[in-house]
Amino acid sequence: MMNFNTRTKSVVLALAIAASTSNSFCIKAPNFFESVGSYAVTNKKTIALCGVVSFLAFLKICLETQQRVQYTYDDVTGDIKEFCGAYNIFDAESRATIKHFFKKYLVGAKIKIDEVTIRTKEEDGSVIALKRNKLTQIPSGFMGLLDAYLFETAKKVTDVVPAMVALYILIKTPEEALKIAVDKANKV
Numbered sequence: 594m595m596n597f598n599t600r601t602k603s604v605v606l607a608l609a610i611a612a613s614t615s616n617s618f619c620i621k622a623p624n625f626f627e628s629v630g631s632y633a634v635t636n637k638k639t640i641a642l643c644g645v646v647s648f649l650a651f652l653k654i655c656l657e658t659q660q661r662v663q664y665t666y667d668d669v670t671g672d673i674k675e676f677c678g679a680y681n682i683f684d685a686e687s688r689a690t691i692k693h694f695f696k697k698y699l700v701g702a703k704i705k706i707d708e709v710t711i712r713t714k715e716e717d718g719s720v721i722a723l724k725r726n727k728l729t730q731i732p733s734g735f736m737g738l739l740d741a742y743l744f745e746t747a748k749k750v751t752d753v754v755p756a757m758v759a760l761y762i763l764i765k766t767p768e769e770a771l772k773i774a775v776d777k778a779n780k781v
Contacts, residue, residue: 652736653744655700662702664733672697701734704741 633640676694679687711723732741763770 649736649739652700653740655696656703656734656736656740659696659700659702661705661730663730664697664702666733697734699735701737702730702732703737704728704732704745705730 672694675690679690679694681687682691705728706726707729709725709727711725713721713723715721732738
């Protein structure tokens with residue numbers, strides 16, 4: 594694997610070759626930056642929306658890759674005092690405090706539901722196995738709660754949407770649905 598210096602040298606060399614071999618590269622660059630700047634000035638809402646969506650995607654990725662944790666929110670004021678006291682990001686301890694605060698309150702923990710099997714032996718010697726769902730990790734933090742109550746619910750709703758649409762069409766126009774069913778049956 595190349596080290597950072599070799600990669601940097603390769604990128605600089607590639608840009609130098611591209612700039613020296615094509616005259617249009619140097620001419621188009623200012624127009625590109627000018628168009629990006631004018632777009633950013635005229636479409637502030639779009640830029641803000643892109644920033645919010647990117648931030649939520651970042652939080653979702655952090656939530657998905659986090660291991661099982663249990664956060665307690667007993668001492669919120671103490672956590673805020675520690676966070677406000679960690680102003681030096683170049684200090685390892687302060688950086689760890691800031692990272693823990695963001696992981697605890699912004700990322701949080703994802704809801705974890707595991708399937709467990711409970712086996713019971715009856716008096717006649719038979720074994721009955723019951724499968725149940727057990728909540729092993731409660732959601733916490735901003736993204737954990739948003740994921741548990743909004744995104745997971747949206748996934749479940751989108752699984753049912755085709756059936757709901759089919760039921761709506763069947764109720765709204767039963768003659769048309771019957772005609773389509775007969776046509777499909779005749780084609781087979």
